[in-house]
Amino acid sequence: MSQLEADNISVAFAGLKALSEVRLSVTPGHVTGLIGPNGAGKTTLVNVLTGFQAPTEGAVKLDGESLVGLAPHQVRRRGIARTFQGGRLFRELPVIDNLEVTGVGLGLSRRAAIAEAQAMLDWVGIAPLADRIAGTLPYTDERRVAIGRALMGRPGYILLDEPAAGMSAPEAAELAALIRRIASELNCGVLLIEHNVGLVLETCDHIVVLDSGAVIEDGPPEQIRASETVRHAYMGTAADSTLPVLEVMQ
Amino acid sequence: MLQVLFDALSLGSLYALGALGIALIFGVMRLVNFAHGDVIAFSVFALLWPSTDAVAIVFAGQMPWFLLIPFILAVGAGLSVLSEIVVFRRFRHASPATMMIASFALGFVIRYFLLMLFSSRPKSISLLPALSQPVEILGARMPLLQLITILATIVMLFALSVFVRKTRFGLEMRAAAENFTMARMLGVRANRVIMGAFALSGALAGAISIILGAQTGTADIQMGGAVMLMAFIATVIGGLGSLEGAVLAGFLLGAASVVMQTVLPPEARPFRDAFVYGAVILVLLFRPQGLISARGTKERV
Numbered sequence: 001m002s003q004l005e006a007d008n009i010s011v012a013f014a015g016l017k018a019l020s021e022v023r024l025s026v027t028p029g030h031v032t033g034l035i036g037p038n039g040a041g042k043t044t045l046v047n048v049l050t051g052f053q054a055p056t057e058g059a060v061k062l063d064g065e066s067l068v069g070l071a072p073h074q075v076r077r078r079g080i081a082r083t084f085q086g087g088r089l090f091r092e093l094p095v096i097d098n099l100e101v102t103g104v105g106l107g108l109s110r111r112a113a114i115a116e117a118q119a120m121l122d123w124v125g126i127a128p129l130a131d132r133i134a135g136t137l138p139y140t141d142e143r144r145v146a147i148g149r150a151l152m153g154r155p156g157y158i159l160l161d162e163p164a165a166g167m168s169a170p171e172a173a174e175l176a177a178l179i180r181r182i183a184s185e186l187n188c189g190v191l192l193i194e195h196n197v198g199l200v201l202e203t204c205d206h207i208v209v210l211d212s213g214a215v216i217e218d219g220p221p222e223q224i225r226a227s228e229t230v231r232h233a234y235m236g237t238a239a240d241s242t243l244p245v246l247e248v249m250q
Numbered sequence: 251m252l253q254v255l256f257d258a259l260s261l262g263s264l265y266a267l268g269a270l271g272i273a274l275i276f277g278v279m280r281l282v283n284f285a286h287g288d289v290i291a292f293s294v295f296a297l298l299w300p301s302t303d304a305v306a307i308v309f310a311g312q313m314p315w316f317l318l319i320p321f322i323l324a325v326g327a328g329l330s331v332l333s334e335i336v337v338f339r340r341f342r343h344a345s346p347a348t349m350m351i352a353s354f355a356l357g358f359v360i361r362y363f364l365l366m367l368f369s370s371r372p373k374s375i376s377l378l379p380a381l382s383q384p385v386e387i388l389g390a391r392m393p394l395l396q397l398i399t400i401l402a403t404i405v406m407l408f409a410l411s412v413f414v415r416k417t418r419f420g421l422e423m424r425a426a427a428e429n430f431t432m433a434r435m436l437g438v439r440a441n442r443v444i445m446g447a448f449a450l451s452g453a454l455a456g457a458i459s460i461i462l463g464a465q466t467g468t469a470d471i472q473m474g475g476a477v478m479l480m481a482f483i484a485t486v487i488g489g490l491g492s493l494e495g496a497v498l499a500g501f502l503l504g505a506a507s508v509v510m511q512t513v514l515p516p517e518a519r520p521f522r523d524a525f526v527y528g529a530v531i532l533v534l535l536f537r538p539q540g541l542i543s544a545r546g547t548k549e550r551v
Contacts, residue, residue: 073436104438105438
């Protein structure tokens with residue numbers, strides 16, 4: 001079966017274990033959630049999956065073939081795309097150019113990159129913003145541009161790093177609908193990393209919970225909702241921002 | 251009055267072309283290339299190749315203008331790309347200060363190489379002599395060269411702006427200038443973009459050397475220095491990394507120099523540059539980020 005897989009991944013920074021023996025898989029057409037308290041290692045795992053960080057042990061496998069040692073742009077060319085926290089667009093460039101440069105970087109001709117960029121903006125629902133300078137957009141639109149940019153070249157997998165951060169409930173609901181469409185219409189495998197646990201429970205087919213670098217729970221939303229271990233992990237951090245999460249989970 | 255305007259535009263053209271050459275490279279690799287002035291000098295001396303004699307112009311200098319101009323532009327571009335490959339590529343991850351010092355060193359190497367071959371005595375060259383004929387436009391008399399300098403600069407700026415906005419390479423360059431790491435992650439070919447920026451910058455240095463050579467009728471190993479200094483100041487005033495800012499500030503500096511030359515009392519004219527630099531200090535006091543603030547430094551709204 002076609003899948004993107006974290007196979008027993010461990011990462012240590014100067015002796016500190018950021019990830020230990022993490023297993024996770026993303027399959028085309030499905031949305032997998034990755035949640036966990038601050039510092040659980042979520043972004044580190046995304047960095048490993050996309051070639052930004054080499055694992056100390058274990059391997060990233062695409063359809064069984066190891067990707068370890070590939071540079072980020074090579075991983076991207078294999079069809080594994082990602083977004084970054086806060087969008088990280090080219091803020092001085094028009095929206096369309098942000099997508100176009102990605103297409104060109106993937107090896108498309110300029111003409112093909114423009115056509116694909118326009119089609120993608122249309123698909124994401126922001127075609128009228130094509131000529132706006134990216135840095136002038138409100139952040140909800142900025143996130144959509146970042147997602148559109150990641151979808152250039154029709155990747156098989158997309159890793160979304162906190163796409164809903166700072167969004168209101170209606171904004172997050174719109175985003176959830178878009179994420180579902182990415183999986184169903186583009187048959188793309190989605191890994192959704194989010195602090196907004198409500199969004200994850202509602203959007204994902206399967207959820208992996210990380211705490212202190214290790215997987216503490218792994219299963220469908222109902223199982224996560226009912227898990228004592230997960231409740232305890234969130235309770236343990238005692239950060240104010242995570243308290244509403246517990247209510248959502250009840 | 252018109253005369254002053256044309257003087258300002260033609261001097262401003264030189265500064266703008268120089269500033270653009272510096273800003274292009276700064277944009278993609280945060281390097282202030284102080285060897286730029288020496289690339290200008292080197293290109294002028296290419297007119298004398300392969301002779302090192304003071305008067306003999308046997309090869310390049312005798313070419314018709316439509317061969318001579320591309321030749322000099324190619325010499326500038328070639329030397330500039332070579333300096334990237336041989337020197338600056340090794341400093342890709344070094345701090346901006348280290349790269350800047352490396353560029354000073356490279357500048358000295360080029361200058362003393364010229365000194366060894368051609369000695370420090372300025373050489374008289376007769377480059378495109380037809381251009382020194384006066385022409386009259388709207389009642390102002392000026393050398394044809396001045397008019398051509400202004401027109402050629404406008405054409406070059408226009409061509410460069412189309413190139414940067416409308417071509418694939420330009421797109422990659424704009425992305426790399428704003429966030430080199432991100433551009434690289436997205437598959438933008440870093441080496442090609444950087445070498446392209448060096449080639450463009452070197453070709454601009456070649457253009458300056460043609461203008462300077464035709465204006466002064468001499469080849470002098472020092473000749474890039476003065477333009478380089480003003481061009482560097484223009485890139486700082488323009489907002490380091492901003493191409494539009496560099497061009498704008500180049501023209502402003504040219505205008506300031508010419509206007510001071512005209513309005514200052516005769517006794518103060520020898521100190522013209524002091525007044526220009528004074529104005530520069532004032533501008534930077536009020537807008538330390540430059541006239542058009544540089545990429546990536548804007549506040550997030």
